[in-house]
Amino acid sequence: MLPFRLLNTIRLGVKNLLLHKMRSVLTMLGIIFGVASVIAMLAIGEGASYEAQEAIRELGSNNVIIRSIKPPEDDRASGGQGGMAVEYGLTYRDADRIRATIPNLNEVYPMRIFRENVRFASRQIQAQVTGTLPSQIELLNVPVILGRFLTDVDQMYRRNVCVLSESLAIRLFDFRDPVGGEIKIGTHYYRVVGVVGDRQRPGENSQALRLSNAEHFVYIPLSVARSRFGELIVRVSSGSREFERVQLHQITAQFALAEQVEPGSEQIRALLETSRDKADYEVIVPLQLLQQAEQTKRIFNIVLGSIAALSLLVGGIGIMNIMLATVTERTREIGVRRALGAKKRDIITQFLVETVVLSVGGGLIGLAAGLAIPVVVSILTDMVTIITLWSLALAFGISAIIGIIFGLYPASRAANMDPIEALRHE
Amino acid sequence: MEDIIRIENVRKVYKLGAIEVEALKGVSIRFKKGSYWAIMGSSGSGKSTLLNLLGCLDRPTSGRYFLGEDDVSDLDDDQLSDIRGQRIGFIFQSYNLIDQLTVLENIHVPLFYQGKDSPEVFEQCAALAERVGLGDRLHHRPSELSGGQQQRVAIARSLANDPLVILADEPTGNLDSKTEDEVLDLVDELHRQGKTIIMVTHDDHVAERAERVLHLKDGLIHRMVENRKEEEEPVS
C-alpha cells in the first residue's frame, strides 16, 4: 500500500474513533490497564529482585558463610541462672579443620563479632566490632582510605590497633586525621591505624538477606579480640544474666571458583556435622540464594505475565466486541466503498487500522501510566523500581499484536460482506 | 457508435436454501457509447439485478458480459473491484455518501482506491463539485446538505473516475419533483457531454428523458422503446 493511502487510512480511522469518543476511550481502558500493569508490575518486581541480588552479591558469590547460632534447646534448658555458661558455636578448631580438609579453598576467614560502644573524646557510637585476620580486607571489598588495614604483625603481637569504617571515622573524628588517635572500645583503648571505605548498603527491601544491620564497623586483630574480649559473653536480658561461650561468630570460606561452592558447602556441612551433637551453626550459600532469587524472579515474572496477559486478553475482547458493532453499524459504508472500487484487503486494512489505532493508542496511554506508577511508588515507599526497556517494548508490542489479532475477525467480516447486501442494509 | 456494453444470454439465479429464484432468465443486449437508457419494469422484474451485474457488483450465473473491450464475466473479486473503480460510476437511490467524509473527500473515494491522491486529483474533484453546483460546499458533511444536494455530490462522485458508464438505480426515488428535475437536468447534461447512462426508474416522466427505454418483465426483456427526443428538443 502506498504510504499516503496508509496515512490517509490511519487519519480516517482516527476520525472514525473520534466520532465516538466515549466509546473509544472505554474500549481502550482494558488495554490501558493491561499495559500499565505490565510495566508497573515488572518495574516493581525487577527492582525488588535487583535489591535482593545486590544484597546477595554483597555476601560474595564464591563464599560460604558459616555462622554460630544459639541452639534452641539450650535456650530453655539452662538460662544460665546459676552461672553455668552456655557453650556453643563455631570454634577455632572448626576453622582449622575446614582449612585443612576442604579442597579448592582460596581462604578461610574466622571472625568474632560484637556490638560495642566506641568512644573518642566525648563521642560515643555503637558499632560492630569484628575481630578478624589481616586477609579480610580482600573479602570486604572496600578500599583503604587512610593508613593501612590490619597486618600479620598486629595479629601476631596482639597489638591494640583498630581500623575504622569511613562513616564511623567521620562521626568520631569529624574531619581530623583519625590515624594515630586512641579510641575506647568497651573497656579497652585501641590506636587507629587506618580507615577503610563503608560497606555497600543494599536497599531497604532486602533487610532479611543482610547478615548485619550495622552501619559502623571497627576491625581489630582476631588475636586481640580473643584475649581482650575472652570467649565468655555476658548477655543481660530482662533482668536475668546469661553467660555464653562462643569462640567464633562467623567463618567465611572462600572458594576459588563458583562451581566449587555447592559441593564445597556440602563438604563443610558434613564436616561440621561429625564434630558436634547440636545444631549450633548455619551455613549460608549466597550463590544458592542468588539462584533462588533468580528462580523466584522467574516465577514472579511468569505470574505477573499471566495476569497481565489475561487483562490484555480481556482488553482485546473488548476491542473486538466494539469493532464487531462498528462493522455492523457501518455495513452500508462498506458496501459503498466496495462498489466504488475498494478491494477486500482495503476494507480489512481500514478496520484493522482502526483496531490497531485503538489498541496502540491504549498502549501509549498505558505506557505513560506504566512509567508513572513505579515513579510514584518509589517516591511514596522507598522501594527500588527498575523500568526495563524490554518491558516497555513487550507491553507496547503486545498491545499492537492484540489490536491485530482481535481486529482481524471483525475486519474480515466486513471485507467478506456481499457488496449488494451491504448496500441494501438499512 | 461502438458498443460499450454487451451482454449475451445472461442468467442470474439466486439460491435461497432449496429454493431457486431466477431473477434474470437470459438477457442479451448492447449499449452503445454515449447512449442514455432507462430500465423499467414492475417490482421484482429484475431491474436491480441487471444493473448490479452491469456494475460488476455481481457475476452472472451464466452468459457473457463484455465491458469495453473485455470479457468481465469470470473475473475474480479483486479484478471486479478494479473494474468498478476504473470503469463504473454509481448513483444510488439513497445517495450513499459516507457520513464521516466531506463533500470533497466523498467525491475522491473512487480515486482513493485507485491510489490517486495528488493535489491535481483533488483539484479535479473540486472542479466536479463545482460542476454539480456545490463548489462552495467542499468541506461540508453530507448531513449538512439537502437530499438534492447530496445526490448531486453522488453524481459528482460517479464522474470522478471518468467511467465508461454511469449506472443509476432510481436516483430520484427519494426526491421531491422539483429537486428530481434538477438532478435529472444534471444527468441530461452529462449525457449531452457524451456520457453513457443507464438508469433504472419506475417513473414514466423520468424514463421519457432517456433515448431508449428497456422494459423488463419476469427476468426477460419485454420490449425496447425509442424516445423521439431529438425531434422534440427544438420545440421545447
Ligand SMILES: Nc1ncnc2c1ncn2[C@@H]1O[C@H](COP(=O)(O)OP(=O)(O)OP(=O)(O)O)[C@@H](O)[C@H]1O
Ligand atoms: N439477493 C437475493 N437473493 C434472493 N433473491 C433475490 C435477491 N436479489 C433479488 N432477488 C429476487 O430476484 C428478483 C428480481 O429482483 P430485483 O431486485 O432485480 O427486482 P427489481 O426489478 O429491482 O424490483 P424493484 O422495482 O422492487 O426494485 C426478485 O424476485 C427478488 O426477490
Ligand SMILES: [Mg+2]
Ligand atoms: Mg430494484
